Amino acid sequence: MSEMNESRRALIKGLGLGLATCPFALGAARAEAPAQASAVTAAPQAGATSSSDRISPFGAHQPGIATPRPAWGMVASFDAIVDTPADLERLLRRLTERIRFLTSGGAVPQVDPKLPPLDSGILGPVLRPDGLTVTLGLGSSLFERHAWLAAHRPAQLVRMTSFPNDALDADLCHGDIALQFCANTQDTIIHALRDVLKNLPDQLVLRWKQEGNVPVIPPQPPGVMESARNFLGFRDGSGNPDAADEALMARVLWVETPDWTAEGSYMAVRIIRNFVERWDRTPLTEQERIFGRTKITGAPLDQPAGSEADVPDYAADPEGEKVALDSHIRLANPRDEAGERHLMLRRPFNYSNGVTRSGQLDQGLLFIAWQASLEDGFLAAQTRLNGEPLEEYIKPVGGGYFFAPPGFSDAADDYLGRQLIDAIGRTPRKT
């Protein structure tokens, strides 16, 4: 207990926020994020993180969405064994119990050595929170399977369908439940996954998982940050909306409805293989033309001496002489009215899985995008991107769409997904 407070204090102190955080963690996740790191996709800096970092699991919104992206992330997809509303509530409550424990840290309970240990032990006898967030997403299949759930399906939640450049592998797609684990180190996310699997074997059956990371860069001077690079060598996330702008986030990220889905967010996950050998054989000018940015700084090509933070001026470049009309950034966000409406928050990781049968590297992007409207966010952006020149170098092979329910509070009886259970009509909340 004291240790947790200590690490929490250390984090808050490190962020220069003093002790003036609100007691009920509504929005605490945002309060804990330093202003400069408002770009969630800023590259993590060496020495800036610690195993004591604690990101509160409580709040109006789930963490792992608008909170800064740490070095490691994973999406794991599960089939849920659920027949009744009580089963679903039991799953959600037990999952919440694990999330509370894993994100707080502390001593792992010990049992009689004649029994299997309760914990994998890969982080030692005392868990450090290590910046861990666990974000729950619900898939459309969960809602379709039961009549008592069908009426509560989030309005825009659909099953992912194939785009023209996709080559979807059924074994890497969809799922009733997705869990996104993010933390400073790989061991922490693996530990968290193994903990959940061991504690909920009767209700969660693993379908697929993909983990990834982003490169940690050397410490930067105060106020300086840059977006992390993807496996094509380009900075990824430069065009992301500012996560510190609450009004903007309210529009981009959080669902505004009168039903249980309010303050939730849609999650689009795509496992996008990159043909890195082919990419590395492509002239730099062509690589830059395909993206619309310089490779070294990330500046848009209409301001090549600028920085990645500069906004391209398409009105001054109507023919695409500087930033090609079919470049990735121009198609993804045309910076017009439609572009403004179609914002989403990308929070991806790079993955490296091994070698294909052809002896090529199986590397790519674990693309994760969050939005208040799947139609206006990812679906609209991807539709504009269909046929882009970058497609020659990438191949989406898996993923799925999920809905992240709103957050939960630190009240002892609260749990993730309670709003859904309440909506179903099973509302015997004690207190």
Add this chain to the structure above:
Amino acid sequence: MKTLPLAALLLATTAPAFAEQAALDLVAPIAEYKLYVTENTETLVDETRAFTEAVKAGDVEKAKALFAPTRLSYERIEPVAELFADLDAPIDARADDYEQAEADPEFTGFHRLEYALWVEGKTDHVTAIADKLQSDVEELAKRIDGLTFPPAVVVGGASVLMDEVAATKISGEEDRYSRTDLWDFHGNFDGAYKIVELFGPHVEDKDFLASVEGNFAKANETLAKYREGEGFVSYEKLTDEDRRRLSALVNTLAEDLATLRGRLGLG
């Protein structure tokens, strides 16, 4: 931490109750289990003889009909059979245990014959493998006969069986040519349940036992949907939904039964 999981607390506080008294009480169930294994081994030897003779006689249809029922006895006692790795591999290994898969000269036993019957459709080239399988099975029976059953291995066998199903069988890898996997599931469930049946009365936590029994019942209920005659339909008939359910049940049983040794005071 106030959020210490309830289950963990319960286990932690009841842990010292796992008594040392166990060892003596277990003599009777171990003797009974040995009897069970011996009966199954005898059946295995007899049925393997009929199976391999059909293979050698070139009677492909008869051999196919005998394949799955013959394996049943082996699947029931797998944790004991696996104590003899030098026999388990040649009897029951799969093609992917070998570098050259089906073409590997080391690939023998049930699954090599399964490959001959279902894929190659002939048996004249595998008569030596049939003979070897019969002699391996007989050797196994002899060794089991002389074996002093170690209590921890016997009791631990229940979760080993469930682990096996969870790790490499639920996906339909075991009997990939014949699609008789559901027979093997059934054998594994039988074998694991026998251990629970014999040792369960010595477990103090009756809620635990009730939960384990309930999960076995659910698994059998699910499998029963696929019954046909004396056995089961093809693995391909197993729906995704039921495969998911079986997966969850098997994983839960594997987790729960992994505590059985400790609950009986066995290290």
